[in-house]
């Protein structure tokens with residue numbers, strides 16, 4: 171990137187947020203961007219001349235929605251509106267952010283960007299998904315080059331947060347910062363790359379690995395399955411959470427990175443690597459790799475592979491969210507921050523009149539929640555009930571800021587009744603009510619029902635104590651909180667029969683077995699378990 175300010179035109183101030191996006195190209199990456207925008211509540215206008223563009227985008231979106239259903243219980247905004255358009259000019263009209271994701275050909279991208287440039291609002295940000303073309307080459311000849319930059323995402327765009335933001339010679343510096351800011355509310359991490367280079371940072375690394383991998387196959391050292399195993403059973407697991415340098419720091423033992431470099435650095439000069447030597451990707455090698463890849467994935471369609479990948483990524487992201495003793499680590503910390511934004515946005519959008527209304531909390535039953543009996547496993551009920559309790563607490567002002575300020579409610583007793591089965595994909599909703607409360611105690615009841623037929627699958631009754639977190643002891647809740655609880659009680663409907671009969675129930679013990687007769691003394695005790 172040229173550092174001289176004179177070559178950069180001043181840019182009009184960028185929009186405060188993305189309310190409307192345009193996606194030019196709706197294939198693997200464009201479709202992923204469409205899903206990312208829509209699920210963040212942003213309206214998206216698409217232009218893609220492919221005859222199946224609508225179907226392809228719909229399939230990517232379905233995958234993305236399934237992944238988000240499992241990824242987070244945070245209140246996602248209402249999905250944005252999706253429209254398809256006959257021309258680029260129509261699609262980009264009024265858009266705050268335009269994302270170009272057409273095939274990787276410089277002539278095509280330049281032509282498309284010129285059309286976008288001619289029709290876009292002068293303050294719109296224009297990102298290209300290119301994996302390696304230089305932004306300076308893409309922006310040449312445009313009337314608003316200062317708004318054009320590379321926004322290079324990773325597949326699947328709706329789950330992987332990174333976007334490399336690379337400005338060209340004529341990109342206004344503030345546009346790079348604005349792009350980072352505008353991506354954040356979508357749960358994405360824009361990383362500015364200081365200087366434009368071919369393939370930026372991520373693909374430089376991937377290409378190096380890819381080149382070695384092709385040599386290893388060409389030289390008959392391993393096949394694609396062995397190569398993938400080597401990655402997924404070892405450093406692939408490490409890289410999701412610590413990258414290269416933090417991982418190698420640990421590998422240096424207590425002496426750390428300096429020792430690691432001293433010990434393993436010299437090996438770089440050994441004849442281990444073919445990194446600078448490009449393999450000839452001739453027909454024979456392509457045939458060999460394609461055949462091995464077909465064998466490796468026999469019976470697995472691309473959509474099925476995408477679903478497996480997405481579920482694995484969701485699991486990894488959730489594990490990372492719990493990392494560093496619950497503070498979140500890497501992409502998991504980003505997910506936690508994204509959820510906090512969603513919570514605050516939902517709280518800000520909740521009408522004031524709703525403050526005293528009864529609370530309800532909905533979730534979709536995820537694949538990892540199903541047990542060997544084919545229905546939702548036991549501990550997930552407790553998770554849903556716990557989340558429903560959190561939902562009530564946030565509604566009365568006991569949110570993360572309140573907890574960080576030193577007080578909270580702790581659950582001290584729970585009673586869970588299983589009344590029906592929840593199956594994969596069911597949406598279930600916990601409706602909550604306050605049964606009683608005083609200065610320190612809050613007595614909640616949640617009824618968990620299936621959407622559709624409304625069948626109640628579980629109830630939960632919980633006693634919570636207001637606690638001073640420093641001493642770990644019960645302490646009176648402040649008046650403001652007690653007033654909000656009182657407002658909840660006033661707003662909730664009168665107790666129905668189910669609540670009256672379920673609340674306060676104790677587990678009824680089975681009738682004790684009759685005392686053994688003399689001839690039964692050695693028989694095993696009978697069991698009442700089915």
Ligand SMILES: NC(=O)C1=CN([C@@H]2O[C@H](COP(=O)(O)OP(=O)(O)OC[C@H]3O[C@@H](n4cnc5c(N)ncnc54)[C@H](O)[C@@H]3O)[C@@H](O)[C@H]2O)C=CC1
Pocket residue numbers: 194195196197198199200217218219220223270271272273274282299300301302322323324325
């Ligand atoms: N596939 C990947 O893993 C990644 C790709 N990228 C980049 O994303 C861009 C798109 O790549 P993919 O989505 O993989 O390709 P793709 O082939 O899946 O999608 C390209 C889409 O552009 C559409 N298209 C073709 N001509 C068009 C035109 N004149 N106007 C509008 N749309 C047009 C096609 O119909 C197709 O739907 C490329 O620049 C690529 O380098 C970036 C990150 C990862």
Ligand SMILES: C[N+](C)(C)CC(=O)CC(=O)[O-]
Pocket residue numbers: 301323324325373376
């Ligand atoms: C193969 N690729 C160069 C298009 C890959 C990328 O650009 C990023 C990714 O998702 O791996």
